[in-house]
Amino acid sequence: xxxxxxxxxxxxxxxxxxxxxxxxxxxxxxxxxxxxxxxxxxxxxxxxxxxxxxxxxxxxxxxxxxxxxxxxxxxxxxxxxxxxxxxxxxxxxxxxxxxxxxxxxxxxxxxxxxxxxxxxxxxxxxxxxxxxxxxxxxxxxxxxxxxxxxxxxxxxxxxxxxxxxxxxxxxxxxxxxxxxxxxxxxxxxxxxxxxxxxxxxxxxxxxxxxxxxxxxxxxxxxxxxxxxxxxxxxxxxxxxxxxxxxxxxxxxxxxxxxxxxxxxxxxxxxxxxxxxxxxxxxxxxxxxxxxxxxxxxxxxxxxxxxxxxxxxxxxxxxxxxxxxxxxxxxxxxxxxxxxxxxxxxxxxxxxxxxxxxxxxxxxxxxxxxxxxxxxxxxxxxxxxxxxxxxxxxxxxxxxxxxxxxxxxxxxxxxxxxxxxxxxxxxxxxxxxxxxxxxxxxxxxxxxxx
Amino acid sequence: xxxxxxxxxxxxxxxxxxxxxxxxxxxxxxxxxxxxxxxxxxxxxxxxxxxxxxxxxxxxxxxxxxxxxxxxxxxxxxxxxxxxxxxxxxxxxxxxxxxxxxxxxxxxxxxxxxxxxxxxxxxxxxxxxxxxxxxxxxxxxxxxxxxxxxxxxxxxxxxxxxxxxxxxxxxxxxxxxxxxxxxxxxxxxxxxxxxxxxxxxxxxxxxxxxxxxxxxxxxxxxxxxxxxxxxxxxxxxxxxxxxxxxxxxxxxxxxxxxxxxxxxxxxxxxxxxxxxxxxxxxxxxxxxxxxxxxxxxxxxxxxxxxxxxxxxxxxxxxxxxxxxxxxxxxxxxxxxxxxxxxxxxxxxxxxxxxxxxxxxxxxxxxxxxxxxxxxxxxxxxxxxxxxxxxxxxxxxxxxxxxxxxxxxxxxxxxxxxxxxxxxxxxxxxxxxxxxxxxxxxxxxxxxxx
Numbered sequence: 001x002x003x004x005x006x007x008x009x010x011x012x013x014x015x016x017x018x019x020x021x022x023x024x025x026x027x028x029x030x031x032x033x034x035x036x037x038x039x040x041x042x043x044x045x046x047x048x049x050x051x052x053x054x055x056x057x058x059x060x061x062x063x064x065x066x067x068x069x070x071x072x073x074x075x076x077x078x079x080x081x082x083x084x085x086x087x088x089x090x091x092x093x094x095x096x097x098x099x100x101x102x103x104x105x106x107x108x109x110x111x112x113x114x115x116x117x118x119x120x121x122x123x124x125x126x127x128x129x130x131x132x133x134x135x136x137x138x139x140x141x142x143x144x145x146x147x148x149x150x151x152x153x154x155x156x157x158x159x160x161x162x163x164x165x166x167x168x169x170x171x172x173x174x175x176x177x178x179x180x181x182x183x184x185x186x187x188x189x190x191x192x193x194x195x196x197x198x199x200x201x202x203x204x205x206x207x208x209x210x211x212x213x214x215x216x217x218x219x220x221x222x223x224x225x226x227x228x229x230x231x232x233x234x235x236x237x238x239x240x241x242x243x244x245x246x247x248x249x250x251x252x253x254x255x256x257x258x259x260x261x262x263x264x265x266x267x268x269x270x271x272x273x274x275x276x277x278x279x280x281x282x283x284x285x286x287x288x289x290x291x292x293x294x295x296x297x298x299x300x301x302x303x304x305x306x307x308x309x310x311x312x313x314x315x316x317x318x319x320x321x322x323x324x325x326x327x328x329x330x331x332x333x334x335x336x337x338x339x340x341x342x343x344x345x346x347x348x349x350x351x352x353x354x355x356x357x358x359x360x361x362x363x364x365x366x367x368x369x370x371x372x373x374x375x376x377x378x379x380x381x382x383x384x385x386x387x388x389x390x391x392x393x394x395x396x397x398x399x400x401x402x403x404x405x406x407x408x409x410x411x412x413x414x415x416x417x418x419x420x421x422x423x424x425x426x427x428x429x430x431x432x433x434x435x436x437x438x439x440x441x442x443x444x445x446x447x448x449x
Numbered sequence: 450x451x452x453x454x455x456x457x458x459x460x461x462x463x464x465x466x467x468x469x470x471x472x473x474x475x476x477x478x479x480x481x482x483x484x485x486x487x488x489x490x491x492x493x494x495x496x497x498x499x500x501x502x503x504x505x506x507x508x509x510x511x512x513x514x515x516x517x518x519x520x521x522x523x524x525x526x527x528x529x530x531x532x533x534x535x536x537x538x539x540x541x542x543x544x545x546x547x548x549x550x551x552x553x554x555x556x557x558x559x560x561x562x563x564x565x566x567x568x569x570x571x572x573x574x575x576x577x578x579x580x581x582x583x584x585x586x587x588x589x590x591x592x593x594x595x596x597x598x599x600x601x602x603x604x605x606x607x608x609x610x611x612x613x614x615x616x617x618x619x620x621x622x623x624x625x626x627x628x629x630x631x632x633x634x635x636x637x638x639x640x641x642x643x644x645x646x647x648x649x650x651x652x653x654x655x656x657x658x659x660x661x662x663x664x665x666x667x668x669x670x671x672x673x674x675x676x677x678x679x680x681x682x683x684x685x686x687x688x689x690x691x692x693x694x695x696x697x698x699x700x701x702x703x704x705x706x707x708x709x710x711x712x713x714x715x716x717x718x719x720x721x722x723x724x725x726x727x728x729x730x731x732x733x734x735x736x737x738x739x740x741x742x743x744x745x746x747x748x749x750x751x752x753x754x755x756x757x758x759x760x761x762x763x764x765x766x767x768x769x770x771x772x773x774x775x776x777x778x779x780x781x782x783x784x785x786x787x788x789x790x791x792x793x794x795x796x797x798x799x800x801x802x803x804x805x806x807x808x809x810x811x812x813x814x815x816x817x818x819x820x821x822x823x824x825x826x827x828x829x830x831x832x833x834x835x836x837x838x839x840x841x842x843x844x845x846x847x848x849x850x851x852x853x854x855x856x857x858x859x860x861x862x863x864x865x866x867x868x869x870x871x872x873x874x875x876x877x878x879x880x881x882x883x884x885x886x887x888x889x890x891x892x893x894x895x896x897x898x
Contacts, residue, residue, distance in 0.1 A: 055866035
């Protein structure tokens with residue numbers, strides 16, 4: 001019998017764990033990814049705020065799998081499926097499979113408002129992170145150039161939509177950036193006047209966490225001068241303002257801002273749509289593919305969907321969250337099933353998600369940790385958060401680099417990866433908007449004389 | 450008397466040294482740069498080959514000048530000069546000056562062939578470096594996807610045009626990447642079959658170095674499987690080949706390649722043209738502004754030009770090279786002149802360039818060093834090269850990060866910043882070119898069975 005051909009789509013937490021768990025298995029694995037690296041998404045907010053470099057949280061897939069000789073990595077975007085012939089398509093290239101594992105992840109969802117994407121970038125990729133970094137830093141640069149920041153408060157107002165872990169972490173990091181890192185860096189503006197507003201539709205931040213921790217997180221953010229607006233929904237997004245609505249009173253609330261970041265939701269990767277169409281199944285509301293309790297699609301025992309793209313419920317019917325833990329455990333589970341098949345053994349237990357808990361960091365030396373049997377927050381929670389994140393980083397070198405930069409940033413309150421890169425050095429929304437003649441020197445030089 | 454207004458255009462080695470040398474001077478300085486960071490260009494080739502991250506060799510200008518209260522940093526592109534009114538223009542913004550220091554640097558020059566820019570990127574900016582990194586890595590990825598590399602030798606052929614320090618360093622680093630770092634990473638291709646060709650018009654590589662060191666460098670590169678073509682000039686560049694001409698025999702020589710990197714020359718920054726036009730002076734052949742021996746433009750004692758944009762000769766009429774040392778010393782010299790003026794003292798010595806020597810690295814533990822009174826090469830030269838480069842890096846954190854990554858790369862032969870980023874994950878020149886159907890798995894899986 002020839003070796004089973006396993007094709008894995010996506011080198012995130014789910015796909016990579018599936019491949020690695022098949023290391024010693026007598027199969028041929030092809031891992032397909034659009035990118036040549038595994039991205040450690042939980043630390044993406046640090047790239048977006050200049051604390052870490054992209055390469056610190058990204059590891060080349062080839063490098064990770066260099067010694068795993070049964071794994072072939074292909075860089076490419078899956079463009080379709082040929083299910084009857086058991087092949088997947090990367091443009092003209094056809095890759096045959098016996099077993100398919102789809103772990104394509106999720107992308108930012110604008111809740112039916114695709115036009116908001118350009119105005120309010122999300123945070124899912126390296127490019128997203130460097131774009132947010134560019135916008136945040138350029139806002140301060142533009143304010144400095146235009147002079148007195150009282151004239152342009154919208155430039156120094158940051159609105160973050162979504163109070164989950166990403167929103168909370170971004171709000172905390174931007175507050176640190178503005179109130180400590182950049183404190184002495186400007187002459188015409190005072191970065192301490194920066195407004196940071198975190199908008200969440202739910203009654204509490206971090207809705208998946210116990211209320212006590214949500215309240216702790218909110219109090220910590222407020223101490224860091226972040227304004228937290230719970231029970232508010234975004235109605236409109238424009239280049240110079242957002243319109244919010246209080247979900248109880250339906251009062252409207254306009255905030256003038258040039259800086260809007262979207263952290264309010266995700267949606268299954270678009271490849272899920274293609275697969276669902278080919279198989280004649282219906283995606284769930286979040287664009288995810290419904291799977292059975294063994295991670296397969298009903299009627300397709302050779303097609304597994306894992307991670308953010310899979311819609312699965314636990315034993316009591318509650319949907320599993322779109323977090324790295326679920327994806328990793330599913331990857332490992334699917335590999336077990338495949339190993340059993342190769343060994344012609346039976347392995348029939350359903351997938352069981354072991355929820356180790358949740359954590360979110362708020363800022364320098366502040367975090368909240370929920371391990372179910374114990375909840376805690378503050379400095380010790382931050383150390384636990386740091387320990388877990390560094391442990392799960394894929395490569396040893398990255399662990400060293402992240403730790404050393406973190407130690408440096410912790411003690412100096414500096415963030416040295418504050419680069420504005422990309423083609424446009426200007427704030428994209430401002431070029432048209434602001435064209436008055438100004439003398440940026442008037443203020444600072446008056447002070448110096 | 451009100452404080453003198455000093456405007457410095459460009460935060461490279463020249464401009465930043467001028468600003469820093471005026472730290473304790475009773476003047477108002479405005480430093481204008483298109484980018485928000487100082488870039489340590491000598492290590493850019495490491496970013497282009499995945500050894501270092503952009504932020505490791507870039508320091509935010511604001512961070513560097515944070516404590517220098519007499520300096521204001523403005524992010525923007527100088528769009529013109531109003532010399533009669535002593536103002537410079539950043540779009541609509543006018544910045545008045547009493548003394549102007551233009552240190553805008555240089556850009557890649559294609560020697561009258563601007564159409565080559567898209568086909569053969571140069572290496573002057575962070576974006577250039579990540580673009581070269583993307584192209585180099587994507588070439589290997591595409592070859593792996595298409596299968597047997599014998600079918601597509603042009604994908605794995607790299608032609609570097611220009612045998613100065615940048616070309617030599619790039620050739621060495623790409624050789625290391627292909628022959629050691631990536632050695633085990635592919636299944637369908639063998640990266641050791643990579644061809645790296647370094648083309649230099651001159652009889653020797655590193656034309657500014659003593660012949661003995663040039664010969665050493667060439668021998669070292671050849672040991673690393675780099676083919677060195679001296680006395681060859683580029684006649685044509687196409688997306689799939691270059692046409693070279695032997696400058697002695699005029700024989701033509703075609704090389705099939707999808708990967709061409711341009712390291713063959715620089716030209717003064719375009720802002721130099723505007724300034725020359727406004728002042729009615731003529732640029733030299735390299736697009737540089739002729740300056741007097743005190744770094745001023747003749748007839749304009751308040752306008753200094755320093756660094757790569759200045760055309761200056763030494764005491765015996767030899768043009769000063771476009772290197773960091775010259776720019777730094779000129780920056781310091783101009784600051785001395787300004788300090789003397791503020792103190793109403795006289796300071797009339799002409800600028801004297803103290804040439805400490807030249808060095809270039811070839812690869813892992815190999816370099817050549819010319820200190821005029823002594824020349825050496827090999828491991829000790831590499832340590833000297835490393836020491837000098839780490840010393841001149843601007844920020845302490847960057848020194849630590851670069852050193853630790855270098856140590857890591859040295860011992861593991863890894864290069865972890867091998868990220869393909871940017872919009873196009875595909876090799877730009879290949880999409881149209883290669884559209885055959887292939888089965889990338891055939892080869893590797895035949896081997897495994």
